[in-house]
Amino acid sequence: MDRLSFILFGHAAFQYLNAACELGLLDLLAERGPLSEEEVREQLGLQERACAVLLLGSTALGLTVKDGSGYRVADLVASLRADGTWQKIKDTVAFEQDIVYEGQADFAESLLRNTNVGLRRVPGDQPDLYQRLGGNPRLESVFYRYMKSWSELANTHLVHTLDLTHTRRLLDCGGGDAVNAIALARHNPGLEVTVLEIPASAGMTAASVERAGLSERVSVQPCDMFADPFPSGMDCVLFAHQLVIWTPEQNTALLRKAHAALAPGGRVVIFNSMSNDEGDGPLVAALDSVYFAALPAEGGMIYPWRVHERCLREAGFGAVERFPVPGWTPHGIIVATKEAP
Numbered sequence: 295m296d297r298l299s300f301i302l303f304g305h306a307a308f309q310y311l312n313a314a315c316e317l318g319l320l321d322l323l324a325e326r327g328p329l330s331e332e333e334v335r336e337q338l339g340l341q342e343r344a345c346a347v348l349l350l351g352s353t354a355l356g357l358t359v360k361d362g363s364g365y366r367v368a369d370l371v372a373s374l375r376a377d378g379t380w381q382k383i384k385d386t387v388a389f390e391q392d393i394v395y396e397g398q399a400d401f402a403e404s405l406l407r408n409t410n411v412g413l414r415r416v417p418g419d420q421p422d423l424y425q426r427l428g429g430n431p432r433l434e435s436v437f438y439r440y441m442k443s444w445s446e447l448a449n450t451h452l453v454h455t456l457d458l459t460h461t462r463r464l465l466d467c468g469g470g471d472a473v474n475a476i477a478l479a480r481h482n483p484g485l486e487v488t489v490l491e492i493p494a495s496a497g498m499t500a501a502s503v504e505r506a507g508l509s510e511r512v513s514v515q516p517c518d519m520f521a522d523p524f525p526s527g528m529d530c531v532l533f534a535h536q537l538v539i540w541t542p543e544q545n546t547a548l549l550r551k552a553h554a555a556l557a558p559g560g561r562v563v564i565f566n567s568m569s570n571d572e573g574d575g576p577l578v579a580a581l582d583s584v585y586f587a588a589l590p591a592e593g594g595m596i597y598p599w600r601v602h603e604r605c606l607r608e609a610g611f612g613a614v615e616r617f618p619v620p621g622w623t624p625h626g627i628i629v630a631t632k633e634a635p
Contacts, residue, residue, distance in 0.1 A: 296445045310351035312391045315384050319352060320371050328364030382443035389440030393423075393433055397589040404588040412588035422539075423590040428494025438498065442473045445534065449477050449623035452534075452565050455617050455627055461529040465490065465555060467519055467548070468536040471502040474565070475512050478532075488525055490517040519548060524555035531555060534565040538586055541593030542605055549609035558634040562611060567596045568618075568626035579624040599626065606630045 300307065314320050317338055323329060329337070335345040345614025351367060352358040358365050374380040404411040410423075416433075418426035427434040440607040452474065462484065466475045469489035479487050489512065491499045496516040503512045515525070519607070524531070533550040535544045554563045579596040586594035603614050613632035619625035 297629060306351075307355055308390065308395075310348070310355055311357065312387055313348060314352045314357055316391075317348070319348060320367055323358060323365060324372060324375055325366040328361060328366040330363050331365065334365060355583060357380055382447055385439045386482040388436050392436045392591065393440075394585045398584050401584050401588045401599050410587070410589055410594075413590070416589070421591075424492060425494055428492075434495070434498070438471045438495075440536065442469050444623070445470075445473045447623050448619050448621060449474050449534075451617075451619045451625070452563075452627060453477050453481045456530075456563060458485055458530065461485060463488070463528050463534060464530040465525060465528045465552075466532045466534065467524075467552070468481065469497070469499060469532075469534065472499050472506070472512060472514070473502075474534045476506045476508060476533065478489050478561070480506075487512045488521060488528075489514045489565045490524070492516070492518065505630050515623065519551070520544070521600070524551045525621045526555050527557060528555045529557060529560050531560070531562045532565065533563070536566070537564055537602060537605075538566045538596055539591050539594045542597070542601055546600070546605040548610045549605055549611070551602070553610045556632045558632055560598075560632045562606070562630050562632070564602050564606075564628040565625070567624045568602075569596045569624065571598045571600045573598065576624045578622065582624075596624065599628065602628055603630075 317340070319334065320339060322334070322337055326337070330591045331345060331349060334340075334349065336341060338345065340348065353360050353365070357368050357371060359368055362401065364396055371380065371391075374383060393416075400412035400415070413423060413426075416423060416426050418429050420426045427437055447614040456478070458478065459482075461482070464475075464478065464485055464487045465487045466472070466487055469475050469491055472489050475487040475489050479485050488504070491514060493516040496514050500509075500514040503509055503514060533548065533552070537548070540548070549562060556562065567579055567582060569583075571575065583595040588595065600614055605626070606614055610632070612633045613631040615629045617629070619627065
């Protein structure tokens with residue numbers, strides 16, 4: 295019953311986490327705790343009942359700990375702050391609260407209709423979430439902060455797994471704020487990267503590259519990946535957090551375009567979350583699939599490895615390799631090669 299209760303009231307558990315982040319409770323206790331309930335109330339500017347509700351939930355959920363009459367932050371949060379991960383968690387919480395949460399109410403209907411019904415809750419008339427974000431600067435900022443943080447939780451493994459010693463030109467498809475392009479370019483001084491990004495976001499991408507001081511080696515090309523041709527003569531094509539958005543048929547079409555853009559011997563790289571081939575987890579992959587089913591586009595989920603590998607074979611690639619990424623996020627890397635004719 296404890297497990298069922300946690301699922302049944304999971305929406306409330308998340309709201310406690312969001313409130314503890316948004317109101318600054320966890321950072322306050324990490325920096326100044328332990329504090330009494332009265333001190334917490336004074337520092338956060340909360341009335342007595344409101345503070346009691348917040349501390350009841352955060353403590354019952356293990357985000358805070360009560361020692362005598364004082365409250366301190368949980369060891370997990372303290373360790374995440376110490377290793378630099380806590381801000382990435384807060385960026386993820388904001389994304390879930392501001393962008394994902396409302397649209398998930400349409401999850402069941404999205405499954406019944408096999409389309410992203412929850413998109414109706416995001417202002418705009420464009421066909422997918424990413425284009426609608428261009429008309430809402432606040433949500434766009436929340437989204438790209440999250441994507442940068444989500445990538446950074448695992449892209450050190452991408453940087454060290456992907457040997458680009460003999461790679462000169464890399465194409466980053468749907469590169470967002472260029473977080474992965476920047477990391478790869480910094481690690482590989484001889485690498486030139488072209489980032490494809492939708493026109494609504496390409497300016498943001500270019501600004502991120504300029505701030506990183508890499509404009510001479512990382513360029514940005516506005517592009518509709520499905521409608522526009524890919525630049526040719528590439529040595530490597532990267533799809534980072536892209537192929538979880540679309541249907542397998544759309545993914546195969548994108549991979550065929552990547553195949554055409556590559557020189558013989560060139561490689562395509564898929565970097566995103568993966569689910570097990572057996573269809574039984576991991577849990578984070580299952581939970582994240584609610585977002586992809588209900589919101590961003592008409593297809594998508596955290597696909598199992600085998601689905602990506604099937605799409606790669608159908609697109610003409612061979613020599614497929616898997617590289618699981620360690621850690622609590624379900625990231626994985628697949629590398630496939632365009633074989634010589």
